[in-house]
Amino acid sequence: MIELIRTLTETYGPAGNETRIRQVLRDMVKGKVDELKVDALGNLIALRKGKGGRKVMLAAHMDEIGIVVNYVDEKGFLRFSALGGVFPHTLLGNRVEFENGVVGVIGVEKLESPDKVPTFDKLYIDVGAESREDCPVKVGDIGVFSRPLIAQGQRLIAKAFDDRIGCAVLVKLLEEIGDCEHDLYIVFTVQEELGLRGAVTSAYGIAPDVGIAVDVTRTGDTPEAPKMAVALGKGPAVKVKDARMISHPGVRQALIRAAEQNGIPYQLEVLEGGTTDAAAIQLTREGIPTGVISIPCRYIHTPSEMVDLRDVENAVRLLLAYLSSKELTE
């Protein structure tokens, strides 16, 4: 499982340029599904046929946050903008990696005060170029955090757990699920970090009976953290509500029942900021009963996100238990 997660988090795949991560995921699920296709936005849609049950869409987004080069100056330094929810306090001294393997260091023009976080217009990327002409990166190229995965006991540290950990859960699900009543549409979506865009078109195309997103959620278990009743290692979280959606109560109850009947630890999640693909899926066409399984994750949208392996494994168990039931809503 760790090797699967390592491959997924270390693969380059920012929002808007998911070609490489899509190829990795395609290779991982090939042979385990009945149909595999890519839609006009780039979503990878894998169908595993059931036995006349419901049409279930299971979504995890394969894109990660990053930075976009908006200018290369005369001396070969890059100016950039945030792609998705990237914040300046995570950037100083950090490294980003481009699709061609070039690594850049993020610098600041002048640090006005050590207590003040500089704004994006004061930051630049240094790839070691000496001029615009010899710069190996051009306008429009996208960089992602450059970090390897570290496994320390049950805790994993990496970039892009948001949402490669959800992708890992769905890949593992496909490996472990035997016969299933339902048609499973496993969707690795694009551009979630830019506004749930991949989920909009894929959900429309599939028109599922039930939707489940698998994504990360914040925790409240770190020193002086804002209050939140989710902690690392206490099980996957069943979402009640976030900033843009309220989980379908019937789907939520069915997930809780599956956890309780199978002795799988779980937590309930009420997230004040942020949302997932589920918010888009839920409002597709006539409306789709939709729920979310969240992996508790610390330091989301930084180069060093942290999850607990047991939560990941239990999320797979929870999905297996949920999908083994004939009724997917209560």
Add this chain to the structure above:
Amino acid sequence: MLLKELSEAIGVSGNEEKVRKIIEEYVKPHVDKVSVDSIGNLIAFKQGDGSYSLKVMLAAHMDEIGLMVTYINEKGYLHFRPVGGVDERILPGKRVLVGDKAIPGVIGLKPIHLLREEERSQVAPVESLVIDIGASDKSSAEKMVKVGDYATFDVAFQELGARRVKGKAFDDRAGCAVLAELVKERYPFDLYAVFTVQEEVGLRGAKVAAYAIEPDAAFSIEGTVADDLPKEKDVSPTARLGHGPAITIMDRTFVAFHPLVRLLVETAEAEGIPYQFKQPLVGGTDSGAIHLTKKGVPSATVAVPCRYIHSPASILSLDDFENTIRLMEAALKRLKPEHLRVE
């Protein structure tokens, strides 16, 4: 010149009729069918030469930003609110035309003689401004205008030196003028040239047009920001005047479909047409609504760089304008079904 006529026409978001009439008359002889949908989009259809069974949608928005009268006070001044992205800094002292009868007025301001020291460095909020149409009181004002009337900047189109022109609303009448030329050709696919409404208030026209058409690919043609005035720092000009059509890689509303961007670049290079990339993640266009329609639509945006957009007077280069027509026409003729496949 169509661009002049379009620039001077009044058509703030939600009231695009005058612009629509000019375009309809211009494109009608060149297309197979012209229709107007329920929200006001003008859709010109031209059948392809039969090479490919594809529907390609081209979008340019007819609407411009402006003002709307919200209240007429006892003294006959008109209070107003912006429609679309109006910059408060540029309003005081501007000449405007109000309502269907284009009643001239001036956005009032306190003369510099009376300004307190601190007021000189402040921007007057739009709520504090009024339009003066020369009315003596409320009832005389009401004979000329009414609440809900739109106002636009009163600016004449003008040719400047070095093949540049000045006018209002190049965003997106420049795109409309490009599109009106493109429909004169026949392409290897069915063409839906859509002159959209209400882009400036949230890409509304494009949304319903794309839903109805279900295109296989779409291009938005725009007038976009050129911020190429001298700067203190060596940073992006967004786009530069005279450096060719600006191709979008991504903006706030969408990521351009990579194979279509490549088609545009390869076409420009093969035809010797100058081009530039617009600064990523700035602005938004109808492509933002179109690409998310139904199962998704491969989309791209090409724009004529314009200085000072969303102000009374923009400036564009006629070379950029003509090169945008050349680039789009050549790219559309090269478009094949393989350009619509995800790698």
